[in-house]
Amino acid sequence: MKRPVLFLLVILLFLVVGCEIKKPVFPEWDLNLRVPLMNRSFFVSDLVDSVNIVLGDDDVLVLRGTGFAYTQEDTKVRFTPQVNASGVPLVSGVNPPLSFPIADAQNRVELWYGVISAGAVKVRFNNINPQTQQAKLTFNGIYLPNGSAFEIEYDGNTDWVSYPLAGYGIGNADLSAQFDQMNVNVTVSSSLPNGTVVGSVDVQLNERINFSEMHGKLNDFDIPALENAGTISIDYPENLENTVRLMEAKLKLIVQNEVGFMCEIQGAIKAERTDSGQQVIVPLVNDDGTAMIVPAADANGAGTEVFTLENGIGNMMQIMPNKISLINMKYVLRPDLMSGIGSIRSTERLLCNYQVDVPFTMIFFDNYLKLKHPIELSIDKDNRRMFENNIGEADLQFLVLNNLPLGCEMQMIFSEQRDVDHLDSSTYLMKKVVTLHSKQWVENNPNDPSVNSDGEQLISFKLTQDEMNIFSKPTIYLNLVFNMEGSNGQQVSIKGTTADHVRVKSMIKAKLHVTEDI
Amino acid sequence: MKRISFLLLISLLALPLMASSFTGRPMMFAGSYMMRAYGSEANYWNPALVDFEKIDFWWPLLDTGVLISNNTFDLDFYNRVMGKGEISKEDKDLLIQNMDGNLRVNMLAQTNLLGFNIGGAALSASLHNYNRAAFSENYLKLLLYGNEEEEYLFSNKHNNLASISFADVTVGMGAIRIPLPEKYPDINFGWSGSLLLGIHELKTTRFDGVFRSNFDGLKLQQDVVLRKGVGGFGFKGMIGFATSPAENLDVGLTLDNILGNIQWMLGKQETHYKISADSIYVADLESEFYVREEVDRNIKSYSTRFPMEVALGALYDAKMVSLSADLRQGFGESPLTSKTGTLSVGAEFKQLDFLPIRLGFSTGNSIAPWRVAYSVGLRAKPIELSFGVQSVQSLFPGYKTKGVSFALSFRTGI
Incomplete structure (x- = not known):
């Protein structure tokens, strides 16, 4: 009896002392993270900068382009x-x-x-x-x-x-x-x-005698506006003209006449697309076809007149011009425009400020829009290593409350070169598509699986481990292509009230590989 | 030695496993010690056994027990992870399964200061230190699996910290025969009373937490109240009965922790730690995103109560071997007691009188897993020197053990 017990104790001693203990190392393991990224409301009114985008009638957003056309400061009246x-x-x-x-x-x-x-x-x-x-x-x-x-x-x-x-x-x-x-x-x-x-x-x-000041009458005396004095340049996404039909546009001219003669504005506004060569020229006349007459300056100061033109301007904007300018613009001084005499000094000018207002009232067609310039993503070394070694797969989720009458399918195209053809998969590395429906669509489809009881849309953007490896490159480009949700011929207005916003909550679910470095 | 030290080190996350006294010698029987105690030691196990025949003397610090354990980690798991350099899903699942709700870590130590008995009276003093910590498995899930679930809750049930140390000065009297008719066997009665000198107490009185991550942002809330006391006085009493119903067989009954409590009188403080963060998104992290508060406040004198505990014990003492069994049931949870009943059995092999060999086994309870004790002694009457170890949740100390204990006993007795 005693020998087995003693033997047992000896064995125990060896068991304790003889245990092998591995050298400690930092172990690696995988874990799944859910990280809330943001909760932001994007108000349409935030786009308003009071310069290029303003609020118009009924709080409709208005895209505004402005230019000017001034006459030269040294107007010469010649008398022979x-x-x-x-x-x-x-x-x-x-x-x-x-x-x-x-x-x-x-x-x-x-x-x-x-x-x-x-x-x-x-x-x-x-x-x-x-x-x-x-x-x-x-x-x-x-x-x-x-x-x-x-x-x-x-x-x-x-x-x-x-x-x-x-x-x-x-x-x-x-x-x-x-x-x-x-x-x-x-x-x-x-x-x-x-x-x-x-x-x-x-x-x-x-x-010939030149006057620095002249009083009398002038017959068909022209004062030309300086050419290229003020050209509006606009950068639109590609194919916008096939996606959107603008319903209205206005041209507003505000003319200040420092000259003591009434005058008639002559010329035209030219809209052009430099890529396709399309041009639309609209003469500068009132909507009723009459000439635009600017009152003369008097003792109270410069004569001022505001002209608002709508005829033809909407059609002009429909080509989505990227360049708008006043051409051959001049001020014609005639005695029939005013009774009595007038005056002009060489320092007096005619100042014309003009603006093209395009309200965001339009019809959307089921067509695509493409940003002309891709977004360049530079990924630093640490992040590249993390994407390569530590992040297995990820699911970027968005919970979006869209209060806007706009919806689209967004294609995110990642590529190594700047320019890609979104229809040719050989030109890019990865394409991901997410869909955001308009407010009207959500109201009409409340039981759609992507819509919750609060009218929020769950949008998921999943990346596999192979797709994650794309982000291990130092530079990649993100091209965005939007397939707009058609408005079925209905006119849509984008307004800038507090109710017109998109609230985005986002979260990333990612599989993270934990190593000593992270 | 280095490896043994490492075993000690990894087990330093600790908590008490045993009720009653656990100086070195009782640990050698895995706590099956009620009817084995005698002399001054009987003050803690069954004061009815303080008698006139067996006299001993406790030398300061030479009867000591230390136990360190946890319910989750063992050396086998450690080696597997270190060998692979990774924690696989199977490893994670195993850990969570072992935790059974939370990771419990125990460390306890007790040593004698002095003890002797004269006649039927005994005087003893010892020093106790109990530490227990528990962490919810949710923390480990967050660490290893990530926040796969939307919400994680934390409560005091699965997350707590308790630490107490005190000294006792105990007086006991035993061998008081209860007058019974002759047809009944003799039953001895004994009692002991302990003056408790509280050294420190630390305890979480509140632990509420929530970790939530969803589209409404990340919410983190942790509300912890830690009560601290330094310096206190208290008392506990114990009564015991013992009898020998048959030849070589002794049985006993004890009721411990009668009026057991320590009133903390001196440094009494409550510290409230609070961290809260709500609706946090990565995009907003530039600003201060959480609020941290730490408030200390003095509190009134309070007492730490020790729930009563009843125990039954039996000892069969033959010439070559003695066998014992103890059944212990507490009436509440504390660092000293468990509401879960515990059965301990022990054996001493006496073939070589100079070399007693002891084995013990104890079932687990709500705060501690099962364990096995091994011990060997050197006896040259009236002196005996013994060493012992315990293996937690493993039959033998080794790769599978989840804790170890060490026991030293030096006794002089007649």
């Missing part, structure tokens, strides 16, 4: 008089005043008064008797800045002499009448008896 007198006798003693009709050679300017910025009068004295003591011409219609009449006196020179008129006034400063006759007084004194011809004089005022 036709005074050309030669051999006008100079008589000692009393000389009768000379009078020359003065009119614009192109009949564009009816001058009442002007301030000359460039121009000259040329005079030549001929055969002046040596006993002549003085020969002087006094131009009663031309004034020095101090108000005295412009005078030219013989100084012995018998060649043509050009006298610059810059800074001088011309015409009737009191604007009492049109300045159509230039009166010149001739003063001659000599030691010869009165009535003796002591010589002659030639006068030419037939070169």
Whole structure:
């Protein structure tokens, strides 16, 4: 009896002391994680930036493009008089005043008064008797800045002499009448008896005069807007024109006229797609076909007029233009637009700010949209290693409450190159498709398995381990293609009220391989 | 030695397994010791056995027992995981199955300070330390499986910490014969009373937690109240009966922990730990996403009660071998007692009087698994030196054991 018991104790001793104990290492294992990622509400109104996207009537979202078309600051009014007198006798003693009709050679300017910025009068004295003591011409219609009449006196020179008129006034400063006759007084004194011809004089005022200020009437005087002054550029997703039909659009022009003449706007608005070459040109006239007339500036300031055009603008926007510009735009000044005279200074301009408003009221067709530029995903070394070694498979889940009348099927296409054909699987690595239905669809399909009792849609985005390995590459591209849910011909408006939002709750379920590094 | 030390080390996550006294010698019989105790030691096991014939003397610190165990991990599992370098699904399932609700870790130690008996009276003093910790299997599930389920709840039932240490000074009297008619065998009565000197107590009085992750975000809430007491006084009493109904057969009955409690008088404090986070999403983690509070407050004097425990014991003592059996039933849960009944059996082989060999076995209870005890002693009367070990949830100490205990006993007696 005692030997077996002793033997048992000895065995026990060996069992305890003889146990092998492995060297400790950090073990690896797999675990499944459920990590809530986010709970966010995306309000349509957050898109409103008051510049490019604004809230319009009835809180409908409006895409707004703005541009401007200004005239240049140095507007030149040109006047070409036709005074050309030669051999006008100079008589000692009393000389009768000379009078020359003065009119614009192109009949564009009816001058009442002007301030000359460039121009000259040329005079030549001929055969002046040596006993002549003085020969002087006094131009009663031309004034020095101090108000005295412009005078030219013989100084012995018998060649043509050009006298610059810059800074001088011309015409009737009191604007009492049109300045159509230039009166010149001739003063001659000599030691010869009165009535003796002591010589002659030639006068030419037939070169173009530029005014820095002009009062009178203008016939068909154009002030062009600067070309390419303001072009609207818009970047749309690919194929938008086949997916969306815009129901309305407006062009609004706000014109400020600093010029003292009423004027008519002429020109057109051109919308074009530079990729396809499509163009739509809409003339700048009121919706009723009448010309757009801008009031003249007055003592209270610039004349202002707002024009809103709708005819043709919707059709113009339907091509989804990526470039909108005003072409051949000019302001035409005509006397029939206003009674009485007007005025213009070289510093005065016409300022036109225009905006194209496209309300988000449209019909959706069952077609695809594709973002033109893929999203580049750069994955750093640590994350690449984690995707490769530690994450087995993942299920990215979204619980979405869509309060918008928009729905779509979104294709997420991951590729190694930037450009892919979403219909050709050889051009990309992986394509995942998720569907988000519109609010109307959810209301019509409350018992659909993807919809819970709160009207939320469960969207699942599963990735296998092989698909996860795609993210072990340093750079991949994500192309997004949206197949819009058609609105069955119904007009849909996207509004920006507080009720118009999408609430997204998301969670990732992932199989994680735990190692010493993680 | 290094390996043994490691076994000790991995078992340092610990909790008490046994009720009653567990100085070195009783552990050698897996707690089947009611009718084996004598002298001053009978104060703790059955004071009716304090008698005039057997006298002993306890030398300070030389009768000591230490036990460390858990209900889940063993060396075999450790080696398998370390060998593979991975934890497979089968390994995880095995762990969860072993836990049966929670991971329970026990550590206890008791040593004598002094003890002797004179005539029918005994005086003894000893030092006790009981520690118990339990962690819900949900924590391990979260760690190993991940948060596969939407919600995990945690309560004080499966998550708790209890630690208490105290010293006792016990006086007992035994061998008091109950006057009975001659046709009945003699029945001795004994009693003991212990003055308890509380050293420290630590206990979770509240443990509520929830971990939830779904589309409404991640919710984490942990509400723990830890009660701490330092310095206290208390009492417990014990009565026992013993008789010999047949030749070589002794049986006994005890009722322990009568009025058992320690009133904590000095450092009394409650610490409230609270961590809460709600509706947390990864996208919002940049901001402070949780609230952590830790509030200490002084509390009134309180008492730690020890539920009463009844035990039946029997000893058959033949010339070559002695066999014993103890049946123990507590009336409440505490670091000292269990509501689950425990049966312990023990044997001492005495073929070589100088080399007693002992074996023991105890069934598990609600807070501790079953275990087997082995011991060998060297006896040269009146001196005896014994060493013992216990294997928890394994027949032999080895790869499958979930804990070990070590017992040392040095006795001098007549």
